[in-house]
Amino acid sequence: MRLEARSHTPAWMWLAAPALALAATLALTSLLVAWAGAPVGRAYALLLQGGFGSRFALAETLTRSTPLILTGLAAAVAFRARLYNIGGEGQLYAGALAAVAVGGLHGGAAWPLPTPLLFVLMIAAACAAGALLLLVPALLKSRLGVDEVVTTLLLNFIVLLLVSAMLDGPMKDPTALGWPQSVAIADTLQLDKLVPRSRLHSGLLVAVVLAGVLALTLRFTTFGLRLRAVGANPRAAAFAGMPVRSVVWQVALLSGALAGLAGAIEVSGRAGYVTLDMSPGYGYSGIVIAMLAALNPLGVVVAAIFVAGMLVGADSMSRAVTVPTYIADVIVAISLITMLVASMLAQYRLRWR
Amino acid sequence: MLSETLDLLAAAPFWVAVLRIATPLIFGTLGVLLCERAGVLNLGIEGIMVAGAFAGWLAVYQGAGLWAGVAAAALTGATFGLLHGWLTVSLALSQHVSGLGITLLATSLASFAYRVSFPKVESPPTIQPFADMSSWLPLPVLNQQTPLTLLALLLVPALAWLLYRTPLGLALRMVGENPQAVEGQGLSVVGLRIGAIVAGSALMGVAGAFLTLAAFNAFYFNMVNGRGWVCVALVVFASWRPGKALLGALLFAFFDALQLRLQQAGSGLFGLDVPYQFYLMLPYAMAIIALVAVARRAAYPQALMKPWRKGER
Numbered sequence: 001m002r003l004e005a006r007s008h009t010p011a012w013m014w015l016a017a018p019a020l021a022l023a024a025t026l027a028l029t030s031l032l033v034a035w036a037g038a039p040v041g042r043a044y045a046l047l048l049q050g051g052f053g054s055r056f057a058l059a060e061t062l063t064r065s066t067p068l069i070l071t072g073l074a075a076a077v078a079f080r081a082r083l084y085n086i087g088g089e090g091q092l093y094a095g096a097l098a099a100v101a102v103g104g105l106h107g108g109a110a111w112p113l114p115t116p117l118l119f120v121l122m123i124a125a126a127c128a129a130g131a132l133l134l135l136v137p138a139l140l141k142s143r144l145g146v147d148e149v150v151t152t153l154l155l156n157f158i159v160l161l162l163v164s165a166m167l168d169g170p171m172k173d174p175t176a177l178g179w180p181q182s183v184a185i186a187d188t189l190q191l192d193k194l195v196p197r198s199r200l201h202s203g204l205l206v207a208v209v210l211a212g213v214l215a216l217t218l219r220f221t222t223f224g225l226r227l228r229a230v231g232a233n234p235r236a237a238a239f240a241g242m243p244v245r246s247v248v249w250q251v252a253l254l255s256g257a258l259a260g261l262a263g264a265i266e267v268s269g270r271a272g273y274v275t276l277d278m279s280p281g282y283g284y285s286g287i288v289i290a291m292l293a294a295l296n297p298l299g300v301v302v303a304a305i306f307v308a309g310m311l312v313g314a315d316s317m318s319r320a321v322t323v324p325t326y327i328a329d330v331i332v333a334i335s336l337i338t339m340l341v342a343s344m345l346a347q348y349r350l351r352w353r
Numbered sequence: 354m355l356s357e358t359l360d361l362l363a364a365a366p367f368w369v370a371v372l373r374i375a376t377p378l379i380f381g382t383l384g385v386l387l388c389e390r391a392g393v394l395n396l397g398i399e400g401i402m403v404a405g406a407f408a409g410w411l412a413v414y415q416g417a418g419l420w421a422g423v424a425a426a427a428l429t430g431a432t433f434g435l436l437h438g439w440l441t442v443s444l445a446l447s448q449h450v451s452g453l454g455i456t457l458l459a460t461s462l463a464s465f466a467y468r469v470s471f472p473k474v475e476s477p478p479t480i481q482p483f484a485d486m487s488s489w490l491p492l493p494v495l496n497q498q499t500p501l502t503l504l505a506l507l508l509v510p511a512l513a514w515l516l517y518r519t520p521l522g523l524a525l526r527m528v529g530e531n532p533q534a535v536e537g538q539g540l541s542v543v544g545l546r547i548g549a550i551v552a553g554s555a556l557m558g559v560a561g562a563f564l565t566l567a568a569f570n571a572f573y574f575n576m577v578n579g580r581g582w583v584c585v586a587l588v589v590f591a592s593w594r595p596g597k598a599l600l601g602a603l604l605f606a607f608f609d610a611l612q613l614r615l616q617q618a619g620s621g622l623f624g625l626d627v628p629y630q631f632y633l634m635l636p637y638a639m640a641i642i643a644l645v646a647v648a649r650r651a652a653y654p655q656a657l658m659k660p661w662r663k664g665e666r
């Protein structure tokens with residue numbers, strides 16, 4: 001078997017590829033659903049209904065998709081420049097901690113500022129925390145050649161332990177019983193609800209607008225051109241006179257800031273405080289989402305809503321039929337692999353001899 | 354503080370713990386090393402370890418022997434390795450992305466299968482794990498370990514012999530440095546690479562099985578907890594050499610065992626009351642520092658992470 005590049009990919013193939021990938025995913029996961037002893041058709045109907053089928057379901061899915069869009073964008077811009085940032089999870093928590101440090105300590109009165117300024121400071125601190133956390137591995141990569149995959153991964157574990165120490169120590173909420181949680185940010189700093197009687201907050205708008213801005217930035221600005229050039233071929237970019245190293249650290253600041261922002265938005269849009277399980281792997285899912293979206297910022301929005309819908313739908317499905325909620329992660333993993341294969345087949349022809 | 358630490362280091366139980374912590378890292382690091390020597394990054398390790406831990410434990414729980422459980426784990430690892438090989442070698446997809454996809458798939462499949470098999474249990478069901486070798490092995494420290502540790506230690510020279518003393522080893526190293534040359538020799542780049550990934554992934558599966566069949570006696574969702582990623586770091590630290598990989602695994606295990614003891618001693622560092630989380634950070638921080646320390650002279654296999662398509666340059 002070998003691969004042969006297609007000279008031209010017809011437009012219908014770019015549409016057929018995701019459809020084929022989705023069909024293959026459903027076929028493979030129905031085996032698992034059947035194994036779990038549930039009627040396959042009914043399980044999928046419940047999954048869809050639970051994720052997208054009602055006003056409540058849709059609001060919940062969009063709430064879940066908000067941090068996923070931001071971590072997905074963080075991964076997409078970094079991967080576009082071949083900076084393999086797998087540290088979104090740690091950067092998200094760093095952003096969340098920074099948000100609480102500004103908006104929560106001393107009852108939010110640590111900084112004698114008017115509320116709008118304090119809000120801006122809180123968001124800026126979160127972005128800076130995420131950005132700095134990624135800047136270190138990015139500099140180690142560009143200066144010393146240390147592989148950023150491993151360093152960003154290991155930093156995730158270090159940051160999570162730091163969060164745990166903070167929740168036991170300086171940021172501990174003294175009134176919380178049971179599980180450790182941080183003090184809450186001031187009520188005035190919390191985001192408004194978009195839909196009454198739901199958890200959907202205005203953070204969604206921020207995420208979607210940022211996706212649009214990033215799409216335009218990548219397409220129409222010098223920075224975007226440089227970022228894409230460095231990602232396509234760093235040696236060619238250097239030969240063309242582009243400052244490859246400074247592009248790498250600029251991308252690191254941007255990507256880290258996006259993941260840090262995800263943390264601040266989660267804190268100010270939802271509970272108001274940090275817990276050790278506030279992110280069920282949003283940072284890691286962001287990478288998958290960026291991949292599903294072929295690193296396209298607008299595609300990230302769609303992919304994030306798909307993944308969030310699966311997560312929310314699987315929760316509600318597992319309450320009705322005997323399929324464990326982990327089916328959502330399996331669906332996302334298989335769809336990632338089938339999507340990669342499908343897009344490869346759209347660009348290459350398989351020759352069997 | 355200092356004399357306490359010295360006493361601790363002189364005691365046999367400390368070194369027993371070091372070897373026990375090192376064992377899964379030795380299996381995993383050798384697995385990553387084999388894949389990377391053939392030119393393929395395998396970030397699937399974290400998930401393959403979870404799947405191996407689960408498959409080995411499930412086999413034993415359902416009545417298979419302990420060694421059959423190890424074989425089940427190896428087979429599970431090899432299966433995910435085959436998928437990774439097909440995606441990254443046959444289809445020449447991004448090795449980063451495929452590896453992360455394998456980790457997500459293997460982890461979620463193991464969690465799913467666990468919940469389907471045991472829908473209602475609150476505390477994880479247990480098995481009778483490997484016994485130590487004290488009944489027949491007259492060596493101190495080593496005889497407090499299970500036979501899997503012995504296997505891991507024996508694998509180090511075995512893999513070194515394979516890589517440096519056999520024609521197959523030469524071909525494996527060559528395919529990671531210069532696949533065109535391998536093709537010129539009339540050997541199969543695809544076959545060699547997929548073979549290395551399958552074998553390496555089988556070792557990663559065994560690394561996971563050590564956790565459920567020797568270190569603990571049950572399967573927990575978060576039991577791998579970054580050990581796979583540490584193995585990826587250790588391979589760089591080891592300059593892709595099996596002997597140094599053993600050294601790296603022991604060094605990492607040393608710091609892990611040390612932080613556990615310091616935590617238990619509770620005396621704090623230099624009179625400061627240090628939260629336990631900072632002790633837990635120590636091994637991860639050491640792994641990063643080790644990576645930075647060797648970065649200047651890290652000799653990556655030349656073709657690592659470069660997809661190879663027949664006829665393309």
